[in-house]
Amino acid sequence: MxxxxxxxxxxxxxxxxxxxxxxxxxxxxxxxxxxxxxxxxxxxxxxxxxxxxxxxxxxxxxxxxxxxxxxxxxxxQVIGLLLPNQTVVSTIIWQWLNQSHNACVNYANRNATKPTPTSKFLQGYVGAVTSAVSIAVGLNVLIQKANKLSPATRMIIQRLVPFPAVASANICNVGLMRHNELSEGIDVLDNNGNVVGSSKIAARHAIMETAFTRVVLPMPIFVLPPIIMSYLERLRFLQSNRRLLLPIHSFVCLLTFGLSLPVAISLFPQMSQIEVSRLEPEIAMATDCKVVTYNKGL
Known part of the structure; x- marks a missing residue:
């Protein structure tokens, strides 16, 4: 009371x-x-x-x-991207929420040596959400029209749909959110930590490495749980105890995400190095170092 x-x-x-x-x-x-x-x-x-x-x-x-x-x-609100049999509206809503979160993460963990205009933030946000929704809805429609597939095969494919949608949107998100780095360049440092210059080539490497990380990060949680759950759901014990499916699904997702996060962010060092010979001529003229360092971001 x-x-x-x-x-x-x-x-x-x-x-x-x-x-x-x-x-x-x-x-x-x-x-x-x-x-x-x-x-x-x-x-x-x-x-x-x-x-x-x-x-x-x-x-x-x-x-x-x-x-x-x-x-x-x-x-x-426990429900999310991994729920099977989503409607077009629910797919749009959850992809929008996911990419809104990713946009904020990418903005907060960018290389902040150069200011990012608000317009660039908005471009990245709109582009990522649009790509995720378009791909997810498009794949769902194609699967629903694939009458030759067996119900079991269709169910597994439907559960795998979020991965290509999120992976492609994550690449778009990183590229658009950090596009300003490509045009302005990012600071590269010598062995003593002094700024040698601003490099667009280093910026390209930083964004490519981060984008690859964003593809690897959701891979286990979007691929493994659907496969594992499609097997577990056929077990007689779970068929007679349907109320256990949601907690077991959540536990499987928790384990796979706990595995994928440290693996993904460990693929490349945050402070990455690149040979000076691969950078702009003005960078090579400004230092005697063979290798310089740049902040890749997370």
């Missing part, structure tokens, strides 16, 4: 906690990563989605509290 009394009125798509204060934001993110959501059954998930749909259309049953609505929204 105390929790209900202190609970704010429900607002669809908003946070339960005050986002203008540090404590409110902290409570918001702690709520999002609540591990109890891993044990939500498919039936419970569908109930939450229906409850939110009823609220949206003004057909909410009497007696439903704000606490129940906030909890339903929290559970629904």
């Amino acid at each position: 105390a929790e209900s009394a202190a609970c704010p009125a429900f607002q669809l798509g908003r946070s339960r906690y005050d986002q203008s204060s540090f404590l409110g934001r902290l409570r918001h993110f702690v709520d999002i990563i609540d591990p109890s959501t891993l044990f939500v059954s498919e039936i419970r998930l569908k109930e939450c989605i229906k409850l939110l749909d009823d609220y949206k259309h003004g057909t909410l049953p009497p007696g439903v509290s704000d606490v129940q609505l906030w909890e339903a929204q929290k559970i629904k």
Whole structure:
């Protein structure tokens, strides 16, 4: 009763906690990563989605509290890119959310030796979202029209669709978000850490290495869980205990992401080196070093 009394009125798509204060934001993110959501059954998930749909259309049953609505929204937000049988709308929404996150990550982890205009940020954002949505929706439509495929084969392919969409969008995202580096160049340093000059060639290498990392990063989580789950779902134990599918799927995703993240970011050193002979002539004239260093970014 105390929790209900202190609970704010429900607002669809908003946070339960005050986002203008540090404590409110902290409570918001702690709520999002609540591990109890891993044990939500498919039936419970569908109930939450229906409850939110009823609220949206003004057909909410009497007696439903704000606490129940906030909890339903929290559970629904567990769903993401890996859900099978997505609609066109859900595909667009989740690709948009994913690329919005990636745009911020790429911007925050760029080589910041040169300022990035807001227009470049917006170009990268729009380009990445557009490419991800176009590829994901296009592949889904093609698969749905592939009548010659068996249901099992079609299901596996559908679950693999997010990977090429996200991988290509990630490349686009990095390239467009950091396009300013290609035109302005990035600082290269000598053995003593002094700036030798600004190199567009080094910038190209930095962006290519980062883009490759962004392709490798989602590979395990988009490829392995669908394959593993397609096998596990055929087990008699899970067929009779369907409520365990979501937590097991989440656990498999957690393990694969935990593996892919350190592997991907370890492919290239953040402070990478390149031979001076491969750079612009003015860089070679400005130093006696054979090799210079540049910040690749993450």
